[in-house]
Amino acid sequence: MSLRSLFSRLLSSRSRSRLEHSRVPNSSLPSHDVENTTSDSKQPEPTWRHHLLQLFIAVTLVLSAIWLLLAIWYQYGIRSAVTWLATIAIIGILAALVSTRCWNALKKILLTQSTSNKQIAHKEVATKRLIGLYAAIWLLGVGSFFSIEPKQQRDWMPEVDQRVSYERDATNPDLITLTNVRDFDWQTDEEATEHWNTRTIDLSKLSGIDVTNSYWMGPLIAHTLVSFRFEDDRPLAFSFEIRKENGESFSALAGFFRRYELSLIAAEERDIIYTRSNARGEQVYLFPISNLQQNEVRTLFESYLTAADDLNEKPAWYNTLTSNCTNIIFYMARIVSGDRLPWDYRIWVSGWLPNYLYDVGMLDAAPEKDHQPWSMDTWYERTHINPKSKGFDNQAHQSATLNSREFSQQIRQGIPIPLLADSQDSAEANANAKSMAHASD
Structure with a gap:
């Protein structure tokens, strides 16, 4: 048998064994292999620092929104179109952020399964985009607020x-x-x-x-x-x-x-x-x-x-x-x-x-x-x-x-x-x- 024929038979037999091995269910694998396979798909559990950071971000968003809304209300009045548009935009963004986070948490509980990497990636992208949009609106509002100049001439008492x-x-x-x-x-x-x-x-x-x-x-x-x-x-x-x-x-x-x-x-x-x-x-x-x-x-x-x-x-x-x-x-x-x-x-x-x-x-x-x-x-x-x-x-x-x-x-x-x-x-x-x-x- 030539050397070429020997390598050809060895490679073909190895391919067949791989195919057969792939058809074997996970239950037939050794326990430590099953653990390694499943552990790769699981995400690490959030730590208390992670929860504390989320709480800090949430409180910051709420307080900054209240401050900005009050500033707009007192400058433009409650009946102004600017006030209503800004209120709808700010509350809408915060509501979208809350619904995004809550929906994923609820889905995880109801389906009793971990979220896939792809789902997590989509969630994080959506959250970052909403926070970025809110930050842009807030900075625009703050810049407009600090640009207001006091006046000498008004209809004074x-x-x-x-x-x-x-x-x-x-x-x-x-x-x-x-x-x-x-x-x-x-x-x-x-x-x-x-x-x-x-x-x-x-x-x-x-x-x-x-x-x-x-x-x-x-x-x-x-x-x-x-x-x-x-x-x-x-x-x-x-x-x-x-x-x-x-x-x-x-x-x-x-x-x-x-x-x-x-x-x-x-x-x-x-x-x-x-x-x-x-x-x-x-x-x-x-x-x-x-x-x-x-x-x-x-x-x-x-x-x-x-x-x-x-x-x-x-x-x-x-x-x-x-x-x-x-x-x-x-x-x-x-x-x-x-x-x-x-x-x-x-x-x-x-x-x-x-x-x-x-x-x-x-x-x-x-x-x-x-x-x-x-x-x-x-x-x-x-x-x-x-x-x-x-x-x-x-x-x-x-x-x-x-x-x-x-x-x-x-x-x-x-x-x-x-x-x-x-x-x-x-x-x-x-x-x-x-x-x-x-x-x-």
């Missing part, structure tokens, strides 16, 4: 229609003439006689600061104002507020979504405090700040002038969390006082701002001559101005100046007014001592 501005005296830089100081005569919470005045103040006569908290939405939320006292003149109040348009109402939730421009109001106290305590019936408290030097008070006043310049040059958005009536004041005050005003969560919970001032030593621990320390409850009791302002006649005098002076004196009855500190060292020492006393109490 009368109380925020004007913008405060100022000029310095050419011969005496301490003399500041403020234009558009609000001095409305409020009859009700919505009706008032408009007055925008010009007022000249002397920075060398600054004698202190009072912080006013007006509670209108429970104990956690308050509107914060700052009043500057003068030695021989009535106080002047500043307030960061939303600049509402006619027919517009405030919503804390809408304040997250570039719905309101920011406004700085300079006003007489008989206007901006009276309207809250008397016309609106809010609960108002006035806290005199202690342990301050005159240069600190002056620097804070200058900060308000700078803020007025910035807003007049370029409008800005109000934000419920990052740029509201309370934390903007804190940002400016911290530039003045530094570490004496440490960061604290109560800066963002405006209703608790007085407690924060008490703890850092900015409210005198023993303001009366008997040196008996005041608790925070005592401070709230003594500084509650509603009983003092009740029945105040806002038209008692023909002169608005006399009315303003009388109102400011009346709401401070029974409130000890601290003197300015002689030096920074004494101010810091007193504040630290009182802060430690509060902590020990």
Whole structure:
């Protein structure tokens, strides 16, 4: 037999044996071969990390969708075609994602069999495409949202229609003439006689600061104002507020979504405090700040002038969390006082701002001559101005100046007014001592 014939017979017999072997059922194979064959078709079971990642992705998608929908609703209105189209698109994509995942999971349970590699591949491709489409829509919406610019010209409500501005005296830089100081005569919470005045103040006569908290939405939320006292003149109040348009109402939730421009109001106290305590019936408290030097008070006043310049040059958005009536004041005050005003969560919970001032030593621990320390409850009791302002006649005098002076004196009855500190060292020492006393109490 030739060598060629030998190899030919060997190859043909090997092919027949392979064919026969392929016809043998799996049950006839050794157990370890069956295990190897079936294990190749099985997919690895998902780990807890895989499930945690899926949960994180799901929560991220839902929260981002809620944020985007709220932003669209507040910008375009609930009846806008843009709002409805965006809502349908976003909810439709998320529903498709959920149905894709749930259908495959349900099919696996009902058929009690593992999903094939081809099915898994199709599922993953569909999921990635849906997520990619959603990401494109979301990025488009976010880009559109951040491109919205605040405006100076709108149909503003009368109380925020004007913008405060100022000029310095050419011969005496301490003399500041403020234009558009609000001095409305409020009859009700919505009706008032408009007055925008010009007022000249002397920075060398600054004698202190009072912080006013007006509670209108429970104990956690308050509107914060700052009043500057003068030695021989009535106080002047500043307030960061939303600049509402006619027919517009405030919503804390809408304040997250570039719905309101920011406004700085300079006003007489008989206007901006009276309207809250008397016309609106809010609960108002006035806290005199202690342990301050005159240069600190002056620097804070200058900060308000700078803020007025910035807003007049370029409008800005109000934000419920990052740029509201309370934390903007804190940002400016911290530039003045530094570490004496440490960061604290109560800066963002405006209703608790007085407690924060008490703890850092900015409210005198023993303001009366008997040196008996005041608790925070005592401070709230003594500084509650509603009983003092009740029945105040806002038209008692023909002169608005006399009315303003009388109102400011009346709401401070029974409130000890601290003197300015002689030096920074004494101010810091007193504040630290009182802060430690509060902590020990």
